[in-house]
Amino acid sequence: MSASKAEKPSTKKKTAPAAASDEIIAEAVPAAKAKKATPAKKARTAKTASGAVKADKPAKEKAAATKDDKPAKAKAAPAKKAKAEKAEPAPVKKPRTRKPKAAPAEPAEEAPIVPVAEEAPAAPVAEEIPAAPAVEEAPAEETPAPEPVIDYSTPRRSVAFIGSECYPFVKTGGLGDVMYALPRALVKQNCDVKVILPRYKCIPWEYQEKMVYRGAFDMDLCADGKSYYVGIMEYVWDGVVYDFIDNDEFFSWGKPYTDLVEDIPKFCYFAKAALAALNFLDWTPDIIHCHDWQAALVPVYLRTLFADTKLARARTILTIHNLKFQGIYSIPHIKYWSGLPDYVFNKDALTTNWVDANMFKGGLTYANAITTVSPTYAWEIQTPEYGETLDAHLRYHAGKLRGIVNGIDCETWDPWTDQRLPVNYDITNVLDRKKENKRALQEELGLEQDDGKFVLGLISRLTDQKGLDLLNAIIPQIMDGNTQLVVLGTGDKVYEDSFRYYENAYKGAVCSNIMYDETRAHHIYAGADALLVPSRFEPCGLTQLTAMRYGTVPIVRETGGLKDTVEPYNVYTNTGNGFTFDRYDAGLLLDAVNRAKTLYFTNRWCWDEMVQRDMDKDVSWERSAEQYKYLYLELT
Ligand code: ADP
Numbered sequence: 182m183s184a185s186k187a188e189k190p191s192t193k194k195k196t197a198p199a200a201a202s203d204e205i206i207a208e209a210v211p212a213a214k215a216k217k218a219t220p221a222k223k224a225r226t227a228k229t230a231s232g233a234v235k236a237d238k239p240a241k242e243k244a245a246a247t248k249d250d251k252p253a254k255a256k257a258a259p260a261k262k263a264k265a266e267k268a269e270p271a272p273v274k275k276p277r278t279r280k281p282k283a284a285p286a287e288p289a290e291e292a293p294i295v296p297v298a299e300e301a302p303a304a305p306v307a308e309e310i311p312a313a314p315a316v317e318e319a320p321a322e323e324t325p326a327p328e329p330v331i332d333y334s335t336p337r338r339s340v341a342f343i344g345s346e347c348y349p350f351v352k353t354g355g356l357g358d359v360m361y362a363l364p365r366a367l368v369k370q371n372c373d374v375k376v377i378l379p380r381y382k383c384i385p386w387e388y389q390e391k392m393v394y395r396g397a398f399d400m401d402l403c404a405d406g407k408s409y410y411v412g413i414m415e416y417v418w419d420g421v422v423y424d425f426i427d428n429d430e431f432f433s434w435g436k437p438y439t440d441l442v443e444d445i446p447k448f449c450y451f452a453k454a455a456l457a458a459l460n461f462l463d464w465t466p467d468i469i470h471c472h473d474w475q476a477a478l479v480p481v482y483l484r485t486l487f488a489d490t491k492l493a494r495a496r497t498i499l500t501i502h503n504l505k506f507q508g509i510y511s512i513p514h515i516k517y518w519s520g521l522p523d524y525v526f527n528k529d530a531l532t533t534n535w536v537d538a539n540m541f542k543g544g545l546t547y548a549n550a551i552t553t554v555s556p557t558y559a560w561e562i563q564t565p566e567y568g569e570t571l572d573a574h575l576r577y578h579a580g581k582l583r584g585i586v587n588g589i590d591c592e593t594w595d596p597w598t599d600q601r602l603p604v605n606y607d608i609t610n611v612l613d614r615k616k617e618n619k620r621a622l623q624e625e626l627g628l629e630q631d632d633g634k635f636v637l638g639l640i641s642r643l644t645d646q647k648g649l650d651l652l653n654a655i656i657p658q659i660m661d662g663n664t665q666l667v668v669l670g671t672g673d674k675v676y677e678d679s680f681r682y683y684e685n686a687y688k689g690a691v692c693s694n695i696m697y698d699e700t701r702a703h704h705i706y707a708g709a710d711a712l713l714v715p716s717r718f719e720p721c722g723l724t725q726l727t728a729m730r731y732g733t734v735p736i737v738r739e740t741g742g743l744k745d746t747v748e749p750y751n752v753y754t755n756t757g758n759g760f761t762f763d764r765y766d767a768g769l770l771l772d773a774v775n776r777a778k779t780l781y782f783t784n785r786w787c788w789d790e791m792v793q794r795d796m797d798k799d800v801s802w803e804r805s806a807e808q809y810k811y812l813y814l815e816l817t
Pocket residue numbers: 353354355356358640641642669670671696697698699702721722723724725
């Protein structure tokens with residue numbers, strides 16, 4: 182197809198019918214109205230019928246709690262840095278000191294996450310903690326979300342985010358978190374942000390039903406000009422517009438990624454459809470910000486098949502979240518599916534190893550700027566050790582490469598307002614209340630209940646990236662009778678099985694939760710004393726940031742973003758945020774764990790100070806969003 186055809190596409194025919202998803206939508210449509218509609222029309226009718234004009238903020242966000250029961254000072258604690266001056270917004274909802282007896286285990290309005298590796302098995306239900314005065318909980322109030330406070334000091338820029346996952350619609354890891362939190366932070370930096378995502382079938386119905394039909398057209402994709410349906414479903418939430426690309430042929434699977442045979446055509450289609458949708462909506466952003474290999478063909482399409490469209494005036498950024506996955510397949514396969522001209526299949530762009538095409542490599546060549554998610558990873562990927570065979574290519578493009586460290590969404594992750602926690606806390610009372618969360622976690626997981634035990638957590642995809650072979654090698658040495666280990670994750674069978682083995686070998690001291698469970702992750706962040714992140718490589722890492730926000734001390738390997746965000750504890754100056762080790766070596770990990778234990782058991786005062794320092798650390802998106810904004814301004 183020519184790019185111009187993409188710009189003015191026909192809306193009449195749907196080549197690849199989105200039958201399955203339309204069936205779901207059609208359920209909400211009165212039979213008479215849905216009767217004659219094509220599947221695409223049914224979707225449109227459904228939205229009109231339900232009167233959904235603008236998507237609404239999920240109830241949970243509306244009921245966001247604010248502080249009003251600031252507890253008395255931390256007990257005999259070295260709370261030097263306690264933020265006594267913290268602002269006290271108008272009270273909306275009381276944070277809990279204990280979960281009220283009658284409270285449902287899971288708030289009904291909880292934003293679900295789509296588990297990818299495996300269905301979460303029925304989790305043991307946490308028993309209520311007895312004998313505590315239940316603090317009355319205000320009902321969730323339907324107050325509208327406060328308008329974001331926008332910093333108008335820099336000129337406004339419009340940005341299209343293009344990526345393959347985004348919390349709370351679909352998430353398999355940190356990319357989903359970033360696609361959610363960074364656009365929201367950019368809105369506050371005076372940006373107009375549209376996020377373009379695939380409309381996967383697995384997106385929870387509570388979001389699907391709020392999507393509004395914005396139009397549809399046909400787009401040719403392959404080298405032989407095969408035509409595909411592109412539908413656009415829109416959802417507006419907190420100042421960010423989410424446009425979902427609808428096509429059941431590509432996105433009807435239960436999970437976002439399957440295997441490369443499926444994924445290569447899927448993300449060729451997605452990259453081209455995202456640009457065609459922008460043209461269709463007649464929205465030309467200043468910046469098109471693409472994420473990982475799944476969106477890497479966007480800059481290539483823009484400078485080739487879309488070069489004669491209005492959209493071509495946009496500047497592109499490609500962010501590397503993980504260089505391990507590049508979208509590599511045979512040249513004929515990618516040439517066929519992408520429909521890209523022959524000349525992009527050269528060794529400086531898409532061609533790799535002479536016979537394969539590499540979608541990430543092509544995107545890196547054509548993007549106006551490349552970013553990755555920490556300065557250290559930006560440096561590391563230019564070395565053969567971390568470059569995943571693209572180190573020379575990245576060295577060549579080093580002039581347009583920079584690292585900007587990730588943050589976390591401090592509203593979602595706030596131990597003071599976190600509705601999933603048994604007990605809420607902040608820096609002034611963390612030392613007491615974390616113990617209560619620890620006991621609740623031990624009870625929930627069937628571990629020996631003793632807040633004197635040192636609880637180590639691990640929340641991770643269970644893959645080679647995460648340094649799990651190091652951890653597996655030292656578990657017997659860690660288990661000293663005073664230490665407990667809580668694992669949460671899914672992934673490679675070898676790791677799932679070894680953690681199951683250790684749970685069995687150390688009953689009551691090790692708990693392996695081989696599942697994806699957002700609520701349990703919150704419980705572990707709040708209830709553990711320390712969180713392990715011994716990664717082989719880690720572009721940024723979000724779990725160590727969340728851990729610090731929850732007063733849980735990170736134990737990390739000095740690589741990528743872990744090195745940039747965790748300052749090693751210095752026993753002489755009593756400074757730092759966590760325990761670190763450098764070489765990828767099990768003995769060094771053990772040493773770091775032992776140093777943490779020594780401080781915890783022999784110098785609790787200094788440990789507690791570190792807990793408070795961690796909670797005080799700025800892990801928000803604010804500074805990094807500012808850096809992205811400056812990059813946008815630089816490019817435009
Ligand atoms: P990666 O993106 O490499 O997986 P990150 O540290 O950037 O690693 O992000 C992982 C995200 O996924 C974090 O938000 C973490 O809390 C979450 N997470 C990982 N595994 C699980 C799990 N099994 N259950 C719930 N959340 C998980």
